[in-house]
Amino acid sequence: MSGDGTGSSGGTSSGNRLAVDGLIDDPKTRIIVCCGSGGVGKTTTAAAIGLRAAERGRKVVVLTIDPARRLAQSMGLTELDNTPRIVKGVGGNGGGGNGGGELQAMMLDMKRTFDEVVLAHAEPERARAIMENPFYQSLSAGFAGTQEYMAMEKLGQLRAAEEWDLIVVDTPPSRSALDFLDAPNRLGSFLDGKVIRILTAPAKVGGRSAMKFLNAGMGLLTGTLGKIFGAQLLTDVQTFVSAMDSMFGGFRERADRTYQLLQAPGTAFLVVAAPERDALREAAYFVDRLAADRMPLAGLVLNRVHGTGAPQLTAERALAAAEALEENGSEHASPEAEVLAAGLLRLHAERMQVMVRERRTRDRFVSVYPDVPIVEVAALPGDVHDLDGLRAIGERLSGSAD
Template sequence: MTAPRRPGPAPALDLAALVADPQTRIIVCCGSGGVGKTTTSAALALAAAEAGRQVVVLTIDPARRLAQSLGLVELDNEPRVVETPGSPGELSAMMLDMKRTFDDVVSAHSTPERAEVIFANPFYQALSSSFAGTQEYMAMEKLGQLRASERWDLIIVDTPPSRSALDFLDAPNRMSRFLDGTMIRLLTAPARAGGRAGVRIVGAGFAIFTRIISKILGGQLLNDISAFVSALDTMFGGFRERATATYELLRQPGTSFVVVAAPEPDALREASYFVDRLSTEGMPLAGLVINRTHPPATTALSATRAEAAAEAVAEAGGKGAKLAAGALRVHAERMTLATREQRLADRFTSAHPEVKVRTVPAAAGDVHDLEGLRTMGEALLAAEDDTGTGTPRSRVLPLRPQAG
């Protein structure tokens, strides 16, 4: 019986070429929580600015890590320039404020009088700040605004740390379902009906509808919703068109998705979900970054041999024996951990052999400043074989030769 063959090496992800290519206009980083996705986004943005690009990094993650790592006190809904001395490009950063983005959309696409009516509406106040799906739709709005401004030649998007990171891909369909839903059509029917006969027909059905819904929602909430829908009615088509246009933009050449994971089972399982979802949506995937790996300083000494050598040195004793034995045991632990991480990476590659991979070693501490981001950027963009250990950057350990 023939033993199953191990998966071949994953193709290498060349992030340096991706970032430097002027045809790359949007990079979307997605992944589960706790894998360093925000730091990866910031490091790529800094590297792009130092390569001469005009870059803005947009975070949808409500955590404040991006501002801290870029040396800013805070981020808000407007891009803020990050000081990068000596950089030939320019780096800006911002954090999505979905209510302010919604307010800006209303102001831009309605008269001042109608905008004031909408802003004062209690239902709008709730919708613009807390309703499910609003954040994802506003992320599409903001991305579309940034792209249309032509101020930046590269936009890097740092998505929320969960499976909902890709919910903004559903924004156009969600908006269409909302606009075409039964409740919206009934609420807007009286305003849209033409002629006295139309008013009588709509009025009879609407009266029954309002009595039922009033019992469920309460009369005041129903009135707020109806007033909101009537005030916003002329803008609905624009909402849908812009969301659809941005969705199509994400599918075009010039956009690349980078999935970020840690060498852990749950994180790589989430990465598989992201890869499958992007494939289903027809979105351009650049590849997978496996962050916070633990490659050993050398692979010439296996974990088993290092443990045996540690025992021998400890038994022999002598000057420096304790220190040498300790170093050998640390190496053995590192080799064991790296082997586990490579096995997990191989499992991913076996399921997704076409996905390009880049591994990034764990930093000595938290990345919280530009220098730390610059170091991480070097690890992300360095040449595939430029490691000094013989291990390509698409792997944690070298690929062992297969038995003939």
């Protein structure tokens, strides 16, 4: 989990601190969604929050859509799949916490989730025809937006099961900031679109009339589409649409229900970002978009914040001391020690410059969004690869770490 680097101080000078423990301890909080641009530590944050909540007494499932599978490694699991798996060594399973909770984890399997939807909402014969259709196989395995839509489907399934006190969602890595929220409308627009309606029309007419209608009124269009997509693909699409026609409305209805669930008071969004200009620009977009869509924002997790044990030694003073050592030496130290000391002073100066830059970047965000609670989490020197590492992150997220 290198690069997710969660760890650290948990402090913020914004005066509006995010109380993570208060959030996860509140029984009214049923869903926490961790969102943000790629590479800022969403997966680690989601895993650490899920673990901390479980060890404080809640029954938690963490749903990740991260293809790197780092969540499984950190939780001591050989693999994650579409079925929640109990994480051993947590809460009532002999973990370090004393709350008696439970932690389960899973990774979204996009195709399997789509198959589950088909099997649940179609007769067995029709379900088999759909799942054997080549166009369906392509759609369920990699159609643009399918992963995000199926994440919404899976979230809806988990919430409807009522088996967990808290669901923590690690949203998909995507180029567009909130594809997770846009996916239902995009897939719904595709299923409701003109081309789909046209392709459905011949099947709805039935028998020879359908062929007559297709040849007379649709020949030009299907001929053109056949040239673009290929005749066999067009046939596969028409067969798929005919088989799926009765299910299209269900996709839209379930997506709408899950969307409303995300807007409900029991849901909390955490925007995860690094203290860098581009990452905080993306975070600002998330905050604006969540407000526009009336999604409940809990706050910002500012990840990988740099710190120092000697804040009183400024970059300027450290550089001056390094130059003095290099030019004049010291009568109390060997040449090797002088070189080492000068190098350490220059490293400290670089760290202080990074800290100043990060502070300015954070302060610009705070000046625009003064009401957004923030928790700062410092960069760790190494990777997070086990439960103890996640526990340390949870302590720093909550502000209880040293």
